[in-house]
Amino acid sequence: MEGHIVRTYDGDILNLRMRVLGMGGLAIDQVQRAVQALVRGDDEGAQEIVARSAEVTAYGRAIDEEIVGLIARRQPVASDLRAILTVGRVATELERVGNAARKIARLSIELHGAGETTPFRQFYNDVRKMSRVALSMVRDALDCFDRVDVEGAAMVARRDADLDAEFHLALRELVTYVMEDQRYLHSTIQTVFLLKALERVGDHARNIAAAVPRLARREDIAPEPPPALPARTASGADAAG
Amino acid sequence: MATTGEALYSGMPRTSVSGAADHSQPGEKIDTQTLGQVTVANPVMTARKVNVYYGDKHAIRDVSVDIGRNAVIALIGPSGCGKSTFLRCLNRMNDTIDNARVTGIVTLDGKDIYEPSQDAVQLRARVGMVFQKPNPFPMSIYDNVAYGPRIQGLATQRAHLDEIVQTSLSKAGLWDEVVDRLDNPGTSLSGGQQQRLCIARAIAVDPEVILMDEPCSALDPIATARIEDLIDELRQGYAIVIVTHNMQQAARVSQRTAYFHLGDLIEVGATEQIFTNPRHKLTEDYITGRFG
Numbered sequence: 001m002e003g004h005i006v007r008t009y010d011g012d013i014l015n016l017r018m019r020v021l022g023m024g025g026l027a028i029d030q031v032q033r034a035v036q037a038l039v040r041g042d043d044e045g046a047q048e049i050v051a052r053s054a055e056v057t058a059y060g061r062a063i064d065e066e067i068v069g070l071i072a073r074r075q076p077v078a079s080d081l082r083a084i085l086t087v088g089r090v091a092t093e094l095e096r097v098g099n100a101a102r103k104i105a106r107l108s109i110e111l112h113g114a115g116e117t118t119p120f121r122q123f124y125n126d127v128r129k130m131s132r133v134a135l136s137m138v139r140d141a142l143d144c145f146d147r148v149d150v151e152g153a154a155m156v157a158r159r160d161a162d163l164d165a166e167f168h169l170a171l172r173e174l175v176t177y178v179m180e181d182q183r184y185l186h187s188t189i190q191t192v193f194l195l196k197a198l199e200r201v202g203d204h205a206r207n208i209a210a211a212v213p214r215l216a217r218r219e220d221i222a223p224e225p226p227p228a229l230p231a232r233t234a235s236g237a238d239a240a241g
Numbered sequence: 242m243a244t245t246g247e248a249l250y251s252g253m254p255r256t257s258v259s260g261a262a263d264h265s266q267p268g269e270k271i272d273t274q275t276l277g278q279v280t281v282a283n284p285v286m287t288a289r290k291v292n293v294y295y296g297d298k299h300a301i302r303d304v305s306v307d308i309g310r311n312a313v314i315a316l317i318g319p320s321g322c323g324k325s326t327f328l329r330c331l332n333r334m335n336d337t338i339d340n341a342r343v344t345g346i347v348t349l350d351g352k353d354i355y356e357p358s359q360d361a362v363q364l365r366a367r368v369g370m371v372f373q374k375p376n377p378f379p380m381s382i383y384d385n386v387a388y389g390p391r392i393q394g395l396a397t398q399r400a401h402l403d404e405i406v407q408t409s410l411s412k413a414g415l416w417d418e419v420v421d422r423l424d425n426p427g428t429s430l431s432g433g434q435q436q437r438l439c440i441a442r443a444i445a446v447d448p449e450v451i452l453m454d455e456p457c458s459a460l461d462p463i464a465t466a467r468i469e470d471l472i473d474e475l476r477q478g479y480a481i482v483i484v485t486h487n488m489q490q491a492a493r494v495s496q497r498t499a500y501f502h503l504g505d506l507i508e509v510g511a512t513e514q515i516f517t518n519p520r521h522k523l524t525e526d527y528i529t530g531r532f533g
Contacts (some may be wrong), residue, residue, distance in 0.1 A: 003531045004529070004531050005530050005531065078516060079525060081517070082517075
């Protein structure tokens with residue numbers, strides 16, 4: 001995305017990308033803390049996550065505005081335009097990761113309030129494991145975004161299948177609880193939502209990874225040198241043909 | 242002048258060679274290294290293997306491209322890439338340059354414009370031109386527009402001439418602004434109005450093609466917008482070839498865009514494709530402002 005004659009244009013694009021990485025850091029941190037609050041029974045911490053979720057949204061808005069400004073001022077075309085719109089898409093995915101953190105925090109508060117009639121503690125390990133996989137995917141996807149590493153991004157996207165498998169495994173187990181005791185129904189549904197939120201974080205990471213190739217300048221579009229034409233003499237006409 | 246236009250013409254072989262032409266449109270196979278859609282259906286003008294030399298300098302090399310009817314084609318590229326040189330081949334303006342020599346074939350409605358029997362003045366009535374700097378003749382607004390029809394003998398009666406002047410000024414979007422002062426000198430108008438007057442002058446002789454060499458580079462953004470709007474309207478009746486340094490302008494006004502680089506026509510295609518998915522790296526680097 002660099003290499004423009006107008007170097008401040010490169011600077012604008014770099015700032016935009018840095019902002020997205022900053023937003024990514026915040027979103028990852030939010031999910032991490034939300035899972036911690038759940039496992040530790042820390043409702044105060046969970047409240048804090050909910051309160052802070054507006055920060056991620058604000059980041060998204062600011063990036064949106066920056067993109068609008070960049071388009072208005074620089075009129076990007078071709079690969080630049082595609083790259084800038086892709087950065088916007090990545091920001092949207094990160095906003096949704098932030099939303100997942102808020103959802104996990106809210107569900108955690110509700111589940112803690114439900115007391116002993118809930119089997120969700122059995123799923124701490126699943127939650128921990130899924131959040132570890134999902135967040136490492138987001139981190140790696142952002143790393144690939146930063147380095148415009150198309151191959152790495154493809155590998156990140158493939159890891160989403162593992163996360164989906166974990167989710168379905170946990171789901172089957174949860175079903176058995178409900179079948180044993182219907183009092184668990186409500187908290188089981190909440191646990192499903194919680195696991196689903198983590199599974200969605202993986203989807204967002206996969207979407208970010210899938211966007212990386214659109215950042216890459218298409219180096220392979222055509223031969224690098226201008227078409228080689230036979231050297232001409234000033235005598236001209238007989239040489240043409 | 243050392244040579245005439247007729248003597249410059251070197252007579253290329255009439256049959257075109259089929260080769261590795263990269264184009265998808267109907268039309269004959271042509272031998273070119275240009276990427277994209279070189280030919281169009283039912284073109285008004287065609288250029289085949291056009292070369293221009295200014296003395297020893299080889300200004301453009303083997304340029305082959307069609308000019309479609311009722312469409313605007315924009316010629317873009319860095320300074321010295323040959324886009325204006327190519328434009329000037331289309332109405333034999335290069336004839337007026339002493340040491341210029343043109344080879345290849347350029348046709349208008351299928352007829353070679355460099356044929357010895359082709360009269361250059363007649364040709365320039367059919368392929369009109371609008372220049373970078375508005376250049377109204379030192380005469381009244383009316384006479385500026387009436388000049389061409391008069392010398393071409395298009396109107397014998399005053400009423401007919403009045404009609405041509407009014408129609409031309411209306412088509413150029415200038416009539417309402419000058420109807421009360423047709424006798425004022427053309428140079429009394431603003432820059433944008435002068436340029437529209439030049440467009441009216443060009444269309445007064447009922448051309449088929451209008452060539453525009455950076456027609457807005459001396460105008461402010463509002464006057465530029467007016468001209469761009471006018472170009473879009475004019476395309477209903479004419480084929481327009483526009484050279485522009487302003488890539489946004491090329492994107493806005495044209496249906497096809499041709500990218501020139503150091504005398505080669507690198508790529509030509511639908512404007513939207515050129516500005517979203519150029520096929521050649523040089524095109525991409527130029528339009529994204531990365532040259533180098």
